[in-house]
Amino acid sequence: MPALSALSCLENLAEFGPRHLGPDSSDEQRMLAVIGSPSRAALIDAVVPANIRRAAPMDLPAPTGEAAALAELKAIAAKNRVLTSHIGCGYFGTHTPGVILRNILENPAWYTAYTPYQAEISQGRMEALINFQTMVCDLSGMAIANASMLDEATAAAEAMTLAARAGKSKSTRFVVAHDVLPQTLDVLHTRAAPLGITVEQVHATEIAASVAATPAFGVLLQYPGVNGQVRDLRPIIDAVHAAGGLAIVAADLLALTLLVSPGELGADIACGSTQRFGMPMGAGGPHAAYLATQDAYKRSMPGRLVGVSVDSHGHPAYRLALQTREQHIRREKATSNICTAQVLPAVVASMFAVYHGPQGLKRIAQRIATYTAILDAGLRQLGVQTVHTTTFDTVLVVVGASQRDALMAAAVASGRNLRAASEDAVGISLDETTTRADLQALWALFATQGQVLPSLEALAGTAPLIPAELRRTSAFLTHPVFNAHHSETEMLRYIRRLSDKDLALDRSMIPLGSCTMKLNATAEMIPITWPEFAGVHPFAPADQLAGYWALNEQLTGWLCQATGYQGISLQPNAGSQGEYAGLLVIKAWHASRGEAHRSICLIPESAHGTNPASAQMAGMQVVVTKCDVEGNIDLVDLRAKCEQHRDQLAAIMITYPSTYGVFDTHVKAICALVHEHGGRVYVDGANMNALVGVAAPGEFGGDVSHLNLHKTFCIPHGGGGPGVGPVCVVADLVPFLPAHRTAGIGTAQSVGAVSAAPLGNAAVLPISWMYVRLMGAEGLKTATEVAILSANYIAARLGDAYDIHFSGGIDSVKGGGVAHECILDLRPLKDATGIGAEDVAKRLIDYGFHAPTLSFPVAGTLMVEPTESEPLIELDRFCDAMLAIRQEIAHVASGLLPREDNPLKNAPHTAESLLKIDWPHPYSRETAAYPVASLRQNKYWSPVGRVDNVWGDRNLFCSCVPVGDAQNSAD
Known part of the structure; x- marks a missing residue:
């Protein structure tokens, strides 16, 4: 018996769960003491409404160790057959240079970074994205390109809708050449139908006559065609223009090194994939697509756009440009619901061009x-x-x-x-x-x-x-960056130089609310570059993809257990696409019952910006519902809106727990009310990290949800992509889940394809499989509880210094507290001192932290989400930084520091600025650089001062900075 006990102890050494979780048991007790809760179970009882708690635990395999899980997954991968592919159709074999594979694709400095919304700490990856945009512009012959799209098919769909809104034609007809990629045509049909666009396929040789007879607002041409033909598109493009339409060319970017560019042919928009620039096929993704336009359409172009601005010292600095175009600001008026890109694959593609x-x-x-x-x-x-x-x-x-x-x-x-x-x-x-x-x-x-x-x-x-x-005669990639790093030594140092400029999870906590920047364990990442997963074509014969389909079956089954739903499609390759697919499913269900007229989508005012944007794209009309002073959905207003629209009500979209970080105690009543009035309930899964193992949307009233596997289920953010956004549904909606007719998947009731590949970003699915397999049911539940514990610990430590929005604190009788995130309200401090949330965000950089989510969902606030993976020492380091910053604000309030010249207004401080002989500020260089003693041993230096956003939009420039300009500004 003792021998068995000893053996059991040895086996427990292989457990992954304790390594995924930051706080250990002693840390937990210290955190609970600060919160004022006797136990973690008592905390969860106080925070999570009792009426939504799971009745039974998830039915998942018992957790296993890293080596055993990798061996199990290797056996699944072995079911795939990796043959030499001559299929083409937009997917090709490529050689990923080893220096890029090891130092970018497999490097946490790149794959654990977040979207570059905080420009000062994202200069490295934004330089790589500027290289990407320059590469695309040069090869496509277009004036401006965005920082990548999700895949070629959805890029073409975005190009179609861009042409519809930016062109002058009043037609609703969109013509597609006969030799466009079949998966692109499939996605175009899906995207067009809710918007009232008619897609018509015409042989390329007949398009000129067709549009002359019946005008079209746009035409999509493939260059070269799917069957290989290279044709001169100029006569077709001229005819399209003469008929008042816009010409879109889906072009092979590598072929454009030899072919006359779309821009030179007269195209208005170019799109396509950069997959063959170093990214493995991976059964369809992730790959960076591109979208480029003529200058006239730059302010209507969807997706992220990296631009060049200046910092507070007059030096060039990169930032995300023209953000007023984006869904999180424009909401239902947005041009697109895209809130992500394919940054990591885009970086790989740009570096492929830099290297070669x-x-x-x-x-x-x-x-x-x-x-x-x-x-x-x-x-x-x-x-x-x-x-x-x-x-x-x-x-x-x-x-x-x-x-x-x-x-x-x-x-x-x-x-x-x-x-x-x-x-x-x-x-x-x-x-x-x-x-x-x-x-x-x-x-x-x-x-x-x-x-x-x-x-x-x-x-x-x-x-x-x-x-x-x-045959192409024009030059491309003439900027020195594409002509200076061709040896591996030069390339290695260039990659390192860029990564050193950025702040990613490998350096510090990234406490972004609603973004769940948690551990992306190395063991979870290892399988993505296995040839058995990386080397297969998405349209290979089904028996050659048996491993992927086995993984799909297991992972969807596990995710059904986590969510309480009965069916899941992994096809959507971003959370926004999951939302869109879910709403299409709801629309299709209503139509199947003879109620296609139901088009009203109720959305609380606290919702993610993607929610109303997705509803608009799905052809629904958005009606906003109010929230009360505690952050809950206002039931009186909701009831009134349900009554008002009862005959047209299609759905409600709610986020749970809410974007305010609140577990609405009335969520079951909300679901019942909408069901009573004929609608379906969409539960946005962005905050599932506060639910897994504790509560399930499919059990407390949800009909549809999307998940963000790049949040809750450990796929890393990659600097802003890739993501995976599975759509999950209750039993009666399963027949309507997305089809993929190019791959022979789906039924007559299925909505159309929402991504180019049958499994979307298939190559990163093994990451989530590994996470669930390593954690098991109890481990996942513990992770949820620790995430809630950590958020409440931060709220408790900071509650006396900052107003915690929508939280009354923990009370053993009344409950309360926050969910997995808390909102720090800086508005009263700004009114009193002039110091706002942005100033605190920039000052945090001097302390070595990425800022929390800035001014969302409430303007003038910071939303903090620590996740379960951050250890107590890091939580305390963040709290200490925030308390020190609060003291600095107090010095401004008392007059010890001027309102306009203080460490917060001047943050972040660069090393160069501190070395200048002239130091005109009323605080010391030491205060600027080392506000806490620990920074002397481990200091992150912002490469630029505060970036001027307004200057960047007024002087829009989105390509590589000319060398002379960069040198002049540095002199």
């Missing part, structure tokens, strides 16, 4: 184009019929309907996949990874028995099949 430079990229493209021409020539020698005389990387081969399937099966048997282009033709796409051996193997597939294969040497002089009039 213009000549290196052109060399890669030239090799692909030449190999494609050689493949085509060899096939013709064999007597095989190829269709097109122009191409970049794809050969379309006519094989006959009776032979097609046998040929594709033979290809699989030889270790490669072809694409079924039509009933009697196959497509063969080449990429950066193609070798001479691949060409010979492909010829062998088509050769008849005894036929001599073509000679590579004899065909070596074959020229690429790019027409002379479409």
Whole structure:
């Protein structure tokens, strides 16, 4: 018996849960004493309403150790078959340079960073994004590009809606060329229907006549087409313009190193994917798409845009530009519901261009184009019929309907996949990874028995099949950044220099409310670059994706346990897309019952900005409901709105716990009220980190939720993406979950595809699988409880110094407290001293912290979410910093420091500013740099002073800073 006990103790050493959680048991007791609660269980009883608590624990596998979980997942991954892909269709093999793989994709300095809303501590990744934008502008020939989109299909959908609102045409017709990627067409149909847009597919050669006869507000052209053809688009674009429409070109960015750019062809908008710039296929994502426009449309362009401004010392500094375009400000008037990007893949793509430079990229493209021409020539020698005389990387081969399937099966048997282009033709796409051996193997597939294969040497002089009039002559990537880092030593140091400018989770706590910046454990991250997950094509035969579908089945089952729902789709590749998909499901359900007229969506005034933006995109009308003084939904106002709109009510969107950090005790009554009036309840899952294991939306009245796997389930934020936003539904809504007809998934009742790939950002799903597998049911519940404990600890420590908005504190009889986040109200202090929330946010940088969420959901406040992963020492370091800052504010209030010249107004302080001979401020350099003693041992230095947001928008500039300008400003 003692031996078994000892063995049990040894096994417990492998437990992951205690390493995921920051506070240990002794820390917990200290925290509870400060809060004034006798136990964690008592705290949860006081904070979480009893009527929503789970009746039974989650049914999940018992937790296991890291090595065992990795071995289990490796066995699942092994069910995938990694063949050489010639499928193309927007996804290609690529070589990720080792220096980028190790130092960006696998580096927590890059993947644990947050969206760069705090510009001063995000200069490194914003420089990388400026490089991305410059790369896209140069290659596409457009004036301005955003900082990435979710995937090519949704980028094309955003381009469509941009053309609809920015163009002058009153038409609702949108024309799509016959050779656009099929998954793009699928997503376009989904996006167009709620907006009253008619999508019509027309052969490219007939588009000019078609739009002349029936005007269209926009036309989408693929360049090169899905079957490889490279055609001169200028006559089509001219015809579109003559008919009053805008021309959109979905272009292969690598091909544009050899082809005349869309901008030079006359296009108004360009979009596409940067996947082949170093990001593995990963069964469809994550990959950074791009969207670029002519200058006239820059203020209507969706998505994030990094611009150049100046800091308080007159030096160039990067910031997110034109934020007034974004959904979190414009709400239901937003041009898009996008609140994320694909920052980490965009950084990889930009660094791929930096590493290879213009000549290196052109060399890669030239090799692909030449190999494609050689493949085509060899096939013709064999007597095989190829269709097109122009191409970049794809050969379309006519094989006959009776032979097609046998040929594709033979290809699989030889270790490669072809694409079924039509009933009697196959497509063969080449990429950066193609070798001479691949060409010979492909010829062998088509050769008849005894036929001599073509000679590579004899065909070596074959020229690429790019027409002379479409060969690019214009320069691109001329900025020094793309021409100075081609050795690994230079590249390594450049990457390190940028990462040193930023503040990510590998340096300190990021206490952002509503963003859940928690531990992204190394063991969870390891599987994403396994070849079995990274190397498969999303449209490979289903049996080659068996591992992914097994992972999908397990993960969706576990997430159903966590949420109380009966069905989940992992397709949405961002939380905003999950919201959108969920609302489409609700609309489809109403329509199936003959109630398509139900279009009113009730949304509390406290909601995330994505909620009303998503409702607008889904074709719903937003009606705002009030909140009371305690942050709860105003039941009287809600009842009145339900009565007023009872015949048109489609849904209510609530966030639970609310964005105010409140567990509304009336949530079940809210759900019942909406159901009584014929609507469905959408529970935004942004704050699920306060619910998992404790309460489940599907049990307390929710019909639909989205989850943010990049919040609650440990996928890192990546500097602003990738994300995953699964949509979860109750049983009667399961038949309406998104289809993906390109992949043969879905039913007649399913809403259309919402992303380009069947599993969205599939390659990062193993992270969440690992998290759930390592934690188990009890571990996940404990994580939720510790997150609530930590938030209440911060509220208790700071409650005497700052007003805690919407919290009465913990009372053993009345309950109270906050959920997983608390709001610090700076408005009274600003009224008294002139010091506002932004000043505190910038001063926190001097203390080595990323600011909490600034002025959301209440202007003039800071919303703090510590998560369960931060240890007590870090929670105390943050509280000590906030208390020290409060003392600095008191010095301003008392007159010891001037209102306009104090450490808060001048924050953050750069090392350069402290080294100047002249120091005109009434406080010491030591106070500026080392406000607490611990900073002397571990100091983060902001690379720039406070960034001027207004200057940046008035002087909009969104490409790499010219070297001369940067040098002049530094002199």
